[in-house]
């Protein structure tokens with residue numbers, strides 16, 4: 278893979294930004310919203326909840342003035358996308374009532390939302406579980422809440438509730454992912470009062486109303502990181518433009534340690550293959566640790582590195598579903614609990630493989646590009662949830678890749 282590409286806007290920053298429009302009394306204009314299926318699903322949900330959205334040039338404009346169909350986030354929408362739960366905090370804060378389906382299980386683990394619910398209860402909400410739905414009601418008042426673990430969407434949900442609560446809230450042990458900070462910056466633009474943005478304690482002084490705002494979504498560090506891993510894996514040279522190197526630091530350090538030549542610059546990063554790859558151990562952890570969303574792609578890289586790489590997944594319990602598929606391509610990987618050991622390098626040869634979730638799909642596409650011969654990656658609709666025009670970007674980088682069936686509708 279060789280050439281220059283531009284990072285898309287971050288899916289996981291755009292999703293809460295769209296949900297934040299539920300809090301506004303005037304239009305919210307977002308730029309750099311990626312054209313991916315999860316965003317379409319969120320727009321569909323917001324439409325249902327009374328927020329109309331339209332594309333205007335480069336921007337997505339959200340109008341929070343419509344009549345909600347029934348004011349609840351139904352199971353049919355939540356089951357296809359867990360991030361629908363991000364409607365809970367804003368609905369409750371703005372309307373005093375929210376009814377949102379429980380997300381249920383998902384392929385990378387159980388993923389409960391107990392911390393979202395406990396945080397809202399700490400702000401005075403009456404939270405009940407009934408018939409597979411969360412029902413939350415009440416007038417919110419400022420409170421103190423400490424998350425048991427740093428949860429990304431949990432922090433976002435409780436933050437979106439606190440901005441309209443009566444009084445001051447102190448949220449501790451918040452997730453420090455750049456996407457959480459991006460949401461906080463949008464909320465501040467809408468009139469919210471938040472201190473500690475980017476840190477683990479957020480102090481929020483509630484306001485009675487939030488207005489509109491214009492906001493550009495941050496670059497997608499996971500999407501960009503995927504192509505940079507691809508550069509190192511395929512002996513290539515990729516310049517990623519419109520990126521934020523600081524947000525990519527945990528990956529860039531590992532790529533450099535593995536032998537790739539890494540050149541961070543102003544809003545850009547270049548990664549070139551070096552003399553040969555050396556195995557690196559990785560343990561995923563909340564930001565600023567190594568992101569779980571890049572673990573699968575890094576594992577594809579480690580199949581071509583010399584030595585034994587120990588990859589520990591500490592964030593999600595079931596995020597090694599790409600392993601049997603990598604083994605089909607020729608990798609030598611053993612899994613024990615949440616630890617995978619990759620013995621490399623092993624030659625990869627093309628074969629049919631099956632994608633199981635978004636990041637596993639990206640890992641398999643990268644591995645297939647490094648393999649000798651043709652591979653067919655099935656169920657790539659998972660990819661369409663979070664990668665904007667992946668085959669276009671890969672083709673631009675010189676990869677031989679084509680989509681042989683249409684995208685999933687939705």
Ligand code: EPU
Pocket residue numbers: 289292359360386387388389390391392393394426427428429430431452456569570592593594635636663
């Ligand atoms: N957790 C709980 N209780 C809660 C919330 C979380 O036990 O109330 C646990 C989870 O089960 C997990 C850990 O805490 O073990 C961290 O989960 P987190 O809540 O941070 O994950 P999330 O908010 O559901 C977001 C991203 C994921 C990303 C994770 C971790 C969005 C929309 N999703 O999920 O992105 O993997 O943070 O960084 O922001 C992806 O894009 O492929 C993706 C899965």
